[in-house]
Amino acid sequence: MAKELLKGNVAIAEAAVRAGCEAYFGYPITPQTELLEHMSKRMPELGRVFLQAESEVAAVNMVYGAASAGVRVMTSSSSPGISLMQEGFSYIAGSEVPAVVVDVMRGGPGLGNIQPSQADYNQVVKQAGHGDFHPIVLAPSTIQESIDMMVLSFDLAEKYRTLVFMVLDGAIGQMMEPAELPPMREMNEKRPSWALTGQSKRRLNGRLPDKNVVTSIHLGGDELNAFNEKLQAKLAQITANEVRYEESYIEDAEIIVVAFGTAGRVAGTAVKNLRQANVPVGLFRPITLWPFPEKRLAHLAERAKAFLVVEMNAGQMLHDVREAVGCQAPVEFLGRMGGLLPFTNDIEKEVQTIWRRSEVLALHQQN
Amino acid sequence: METSIVIAGFGGQGVLFAGQLLAYAGMDNNLHVTWIPSYGPEMRGGTANCTVIVADEPVGAPIVANPDVAIVLNLPSLEKYEPLVKSGGLLVVNSSLITRTVARTDVDVAYVPANDIAEELGSAKMMNMAALGALLAQRPILTLDQLMRTLDDHLPARKAHLLEANKLVIQKGYAVATAVLA
Numbered sequence: 001m002a003k004e005l006l007k008g009n010v011a012i013a014e015a016a017v018r019a020g021c022e023a024y025f026g027y028p029i030t031p032q033t034e035l036l037e038h039m040s041k042r043m044p045e046l047g048r049v050f051l052q053a054e055s056e057v058a059a060v061n062m063v064y065g066a067a068s069a070g071v072r073v074m075t076s077s078s079s080p081g082i083s084l085m086q087e088g089f090s091y092i093a094g095s096e097v098p099a100v101v102v103d104v105m106r107g108g109p110g111l112g113n114i115q116p117s118q119a120d121y122n123q124v125v126k127q128a129g130h131g132d133f134h135p136i137v138l139a140p141s142t143i144q145e146s147i148d149m150m151v152l153s154f155d156l157a158e159k160y161r162t163l164v165f166m167v168l169d170g171a172i173g174q175m176m177e178p179a180e181l182p183p184m185r186e187m188n189e190k191r192p193s194w195a196l197t198g199q200s201k202r203r204l205n206g207r208l209p210d211k212n213v214v215t216s217i218h219l220g221g222d223e224l225n226a227f228n229e230k231l232q233a234k235l236a237q238i239t240a241n242e243v244r245y246e247e248s249y250i251e252d253a254e255i256i257v258v259a260f261g262t263a264g265r266v267a268g269t270a271v272k273n274l275r276q277a278n279v280p281v282g283l284f285r286p287i288t289l290w291p292f293p294e295k296r297l298a299h300l301a302e303r304a305k306a307f308l309v310v311e312m313n314a315g316q317m318l319h320d321v322r323e324a325v326g327c328q329a330p331v332e333f334l335g336r337m338g339g340l341l342p343f344t345n346d347i348e349k350e351v352q353t354i355w356r357r358s359e360v361l362a363l364h365q366q367n
Numbered sequence: 368m369e370t371s372i373v374i375a376g377f378g379g380q381g382v383l384f385a386g387q388l389l390a391y392a393g394m395d396n397n398l399h400v401t402w403i404p405s406y407g408p409e410m411r412g413g414t415a416n417c418t419v420i421v422a423d424e425p426v427g428a429p430i431v432a433n434p435d436v437a438i439v440l441n442l443p444s445l446e447k448y449e450p451l452v453k454s455g456g457l458l459v460v461n462s463s464l465i466t467r468t469v470a471r472t473d474v475d476v477a478y479v480p481a482n483d484i485a486e487e488l489g490s491a492k493m494m495n496m497a498a499l500g501a502l503l504a505q506r507p508i509l510t511l512d513q514l515m516r517t518l519d520d521h522l523p524a525r526k527a528h529l530l531e532a533n534k535l536v537i538q539k540g541y542a543v544a545t546a547v548l549a
Contacts, residue, residue, distance in 0.1 A: 005387070005394050005402070031406060114406065175403040175429050176387065178394045269427025343432040
């Protein structure tokens, strides 16, 4: 299939359709609305479910319901809407049903603005709702990667019966870039064995099911503890299997820039320019924010002289990088807030400063 | 080689479409491109702009602090982008609406009466195409033929009757900007 010039939000919606998404529930919010708009056209065309709910709270509970019936389901929103959905995310996690959420982040806190931001890293990665759980969090940096990750999101959600987030910022949602969409997937008519049918006499995959229960309530302390132990074991399994990241110029890098999403692609340009000026710098771009690629970073820290974390927030992933690197190397930070993007030359200047400092330090140590 | 181009003007001047056409033309000719609009509240009734990057390698940052080129279709856009264009860069100025000249001496400037050219050839609405023609005269990131072939493929069907007129506007813009240089 040939490349097309696609807008991020539209590309993601169409990728979800082609990945076999059977139901979409959502509520409009900039800079994510084109995603919902595309779904409103495509899903009915294909005889699938599109519903614009009365609020984000309603939408996420519809997602919970559809997921409980074993339907391939998703929602999408932007920062304030995601805050409203958090109760539902926790119920979905507590019930172990698969669901996919796209968060096109904007500037906050509060209504903030509609410009690109990464200020909800902590919200999604650390505490997507109450209780002990983490969704898998994917952070693409191009439109092609967003398409590929959208397809992957559904597969991971079903494989682990978990919530999967794809986080973008307004820039990726709004920009256009050539990209290739996947072919339309065959719909899988078969429902998972745990799915609810809504009636005791209704058949599941052609036969009457055992009594299936989807719930997040476990009133006994031991019972809830046992459930949490099981959930943690699953999260450990995801951590072992699903870490993803991308590296460039990393082999001989003495300074490593760590950035994800749009900040990652801006940092990529800065690193390329700096390499032309013979600065030994490399880029480490986490693709999964949870599970975080901490082992790889810890390994890189054994020989890197310094790290620079670049984010469109006040420093959130920064703490995960510091934890991974430990005392092995200094971890500096460059952030932009309020919906502003970091510019390539800001990053280049910061790296140059760190590089000169480490060179001076090396001279002192020699003497 | 990477060229960053800001196109700025009033809402309704075809700023976003001109940028998309450039991006399509780059893509159709195997270049790497990004297109990103300003999508803030200022778009309603105020100024609109988009940034297009055309490159022979994958594009990193889709927005730049200092563009190589700014196409300014109204005065507020000139005020905003004149200080930002890279030294040695290019300003394409719509002299139909902007009566002042560019103060900077370290950038190339092409004054193009885009509204007048477009109006003479049928409709002032095609003025964005005159500006694109002028751009290609000064910065040959694509050929005139490549841009016009892309117009064949991507001009919305409801505007199909204006295809030939649009091409004439592009050519006139190109000719005017070439003459400016000579």
